[in-house]
Amino acid sequence: MVNTPRPARSLRHRVAAWIYTGIALPSLALGAIYLFRPTFMPYHAAALGKEWAELDTATQALIKALMEVAGGGWLALGTLMLLLVAFPIRRGERWARWAAPAASLLFYVPTLLATLSVLQQTPASPPWRANLAMCVASVLAFLLDAPWQSSPRRDQSGRGGDTANAS
Numbered sequence: 001m002v003n004t005p006r007p008a009r010s011l012r013h014r015v016a017a018w019i020y021t022g023i024a025l026p027s028l029a030l031g032a033i034y035l036f037r038p039t040f041m042p043y044h045a046a047a048l049g050k051e052w053a054e055l056d057t058a059t060q061a062l063i064k065a066l067m068e069v070a071g072g073g074w075l076a077l078g079t080l081m082l083l084l085v086a087f088p089i090r091r092g093e094r095w096a097r098w099a100a101p102a103a104s105l106l107f108y109v110p111t112l113l114a115t116l117s118v119l120q121q122t123p124a125s126p127p128w129r130a131n132l133a134m135c136v137a138s139v140l141a142f143l144l145d146a147p148w149q150s151s152p153r154r155d156q157s158g159r160g161g162d163t164a165n166a167s
Contacts, residue, residue, distance in 0.1 A: 009090075009092060012144045012145065012146070013089075013092075013097075013144075013145055015141075015144055016097075016141040016142070016144040016145035017085050017089055017090070017141075017145075019137050019138075019140060019141035019144070020081050020084065020085050020089070020100045020101075020104070020141055021081070021082065021085055022137065023078075023081055023104050023134055023137055023138060023141075024077070024078040024079075024081035024082045024085070025078065026078075026130075026134075027074045027075075027077045027078035027081065027107075027134075028074065028075060028078035028079070028082075030071070030074045031071045031072065031073070031074030031075030031076075031077075031078060032071070032075070033071070034067045034068070034070045034071030034074060035067075035068055035071030035072060035075065036071070037067065039052040040052055040063050040064075040067065041067075043118070043124040043125055043126045043127070044063065044124070046122070046123055046124035046125065047118050047122035047123070047124035047126070048122075049123070070111075073107060074107075077103060077104065077107045080103055081100060081103065081104065084096045084099060084100045084103075085100070094147050097145050097147035098147050100138075100141070100142075101138045101139065101141060101142035101145075104134065104135075104137075104138040105135060105138050105139075108131055108134040108135050108138065109135060111131045112128060112131035112132055112134075112135055115127060115128035115131050116128050
């Protein structure tokens with residue numbers, strides 16, 4: 001097996017990759033919590049003004065299904081982010097440096113809006129600040145990484161930090 005050196009990456013690119021990892025890990029944790037939790041979250045009880053046991057079985061089934069969908073979304077996002085960081089971002093592929101913040105924002109902006117809606121329309125205190133932090137972290141990593149700029153460093157192929165098809 002021939003080891004081909006990876007393109008050298010700037011500190012900004014490495015920090016961005018660590019931020020994306022920092023988004024992925026809590027996403028995986030939240031995904032597991034929402035997917036495997038047998039009842040809804042405390043803020044859900046506050047929003048409804050009812051405990052889990054007070055809900056009829058149809059409502060419990062619906063809420064549990066919605067939580068499983070959310071959990072699956074978090075698990076998918078966390079897995080995608082880790083795979084992007086571990087492989088194409090690590091190789092300096094520009095498309096992945098656009099895909100990571102896009103995927104994160106496509107998930108966390110609607111999640112933020114949903115939690116803000118619950119905050120405004122119910123007595124609950126949903127975790128909107130964490131969703132906002134993930135959005136800010138995504139934008140910060142994107143700005144640090146600056147995938148619209150071509151890399152001045154070259155790999156052995158002479159194509160810079162991007163692959164032949166990425167531009």
